[in-house]
Amino acid sequence: xxxxxxxxxxxxxxxxxxxxxxxxxxxxxxxxxxxxxxxxxxxxxxxxxxxxxxxxxxxxxxxxxxxxxxxxxxxxxxxxxxxxxxxxxxxxxxxxxxxxxxxxxxxxxxxxxxxxxxxxxxxxxxxxxxxxxxxxxxxxxxxxxxxxxxxxxxxxxxxxxxxxxxxxx
Numbered sequence: 738x739x740x741x742x743x744x745x746x747x748x749x750x751x752x753x754x755x756x757x758x759x760x761x762x763x764x765x766x767x768x769x770x771x772x773x774x775x776x777x778x779x780x781x782x783x784x785x786x787x788x789x790x791x792x793x794x795x796x797x798x799x800x801x802x803x804x805x806x807x808x809x810x811x812x813x814x815x816x817x818x819x820x821x822x823x824x825x826x827x828x829x830x831x832x833x834x835x836x837x838x839x840x841x842x843x844x845x846x847x848x849x850x851x852x853x854x855x856x857x858x859x860x861x862x863x864x865x866x867x868x869x870x871x872x873x874x875x876x877x878x879x880x881x882x883x884x885x886x887x888x889x890x891x892x893x894x895x896x897x898x899x900x901x902x903x904x905x906x
Contacts, residue, residue: 770804773816781822797895814851821845842886843870850902869893
């Protein structure tokens, strides 16, 4: 009997944690968000990066929440700019025998999130910088790998931004 009770308790705790990580802290009154275009102000410009990142962020919000994305006035707004894009050499391996030949693609995004429904003591709005990266070994030319790497980094960035805005953990 104790084992069944313990099993049920664990299942309930796990279920509640899962629920919280999937946007449970989005206020029930929040229905809409306006995600504005993120301009690319990085010194090294990839022509498609601004559009790719903005769409990835919208897709994350669409698939991970019940919020409707609108171009009009909204319950929340998210805007910003891409401030850095770089590909730098790194060394793979442990500290005793690093191996050259690796690279790191990094993207930094400045994000301003405004919750227009904030009225309490705890403000959920923020203006912060987020950075994510993907390490890779160059095979062939960079252009053949770059778009896939950007998708990976955008996935990490949008997850971090979404969690900061909505998951509160």
